[in-house]
Amino acid sequence: MAAFANRITVSLEQSLAHFSKKKATLTGNPVRQTFLKNSSNGGIPAHSDAELPTLLVLGGSTGAHGLNMLVKEASPEITKVCRIEHYTGVREFDESTLPERHSTFHFLGEGIAQYLQRADIVLSRAGMSTISELSELGKPAIIIPMPRTHQKANAAFLKEKNAAVVLDQEKLTSGTLARIVIELCSSAEHRMTLGKNISTIMPHNASDAIARLLIDTAQHHE
Secondary structure (H helix, E strand, C coil): CCCCCCCEEECCHHHHHHCCCCCEEECCCCCCHHHCCCCCCCCCCCCCCCCCCEEEEEEECCCCHHHHHHHHHHHHHHCCCCEEEEEECCCCCCHHHCCCCEEEECCCHHHHHHHHHHCCEEEECCCHHHHHHHHHHCCCEEECCCCCCCHHHHHHHHHHCCCCEECCCCCCCHHHHHHHHHHHHHCHHHHHHHHHHHHCCCCCCHHHHHHHHHHHHHHHCC
16 A cells, blocks of 8 residues: 555654655554543552562463463463452453462453553563553563564564563463563562663654544645
């Protein structure tokens, strides 16, 4: 479609090289209002052990079964140092066998934003929407891209920018995952660095930028 477009918006600076300089504009990727930093963070259950850091796992079900099982297997070690809030599909595994500090959630819709806002570390796939939300909130993240998909390129970009801890699911063991999470929980400096770096990988306020571009293009179209 690029050949027929009047204007092209891209989320990452490296994407500009693939399109005409006259057409392409770096805008970032739109993020829903509920994911903005100044959005309300109320309405979710408080932790009984709030002094512990929280690992939010964005697993889901389709395409994330391998990730979910790695987290389940690593959970007994991880929950010694932090809480796990695990967004997963229904019946992914027997939830009654999970440690006390490992809670699960299923379909939350917009409510997932509140959990993401309060998380200290986020573990997720490497979809562009999720990366955009992490960038908006400046969240330190562990990224495990879906094997043999375009997500590998997204993850490689984050790794290059030191904007996330990037792991290969096909080589990853539950023991290694537990060790990495525990190390990240114990290093506020590392978390701060990752959060700062991911917040700068793309422009924010993309919705406004794209809206202005649409209006300008419509007004000057001949």
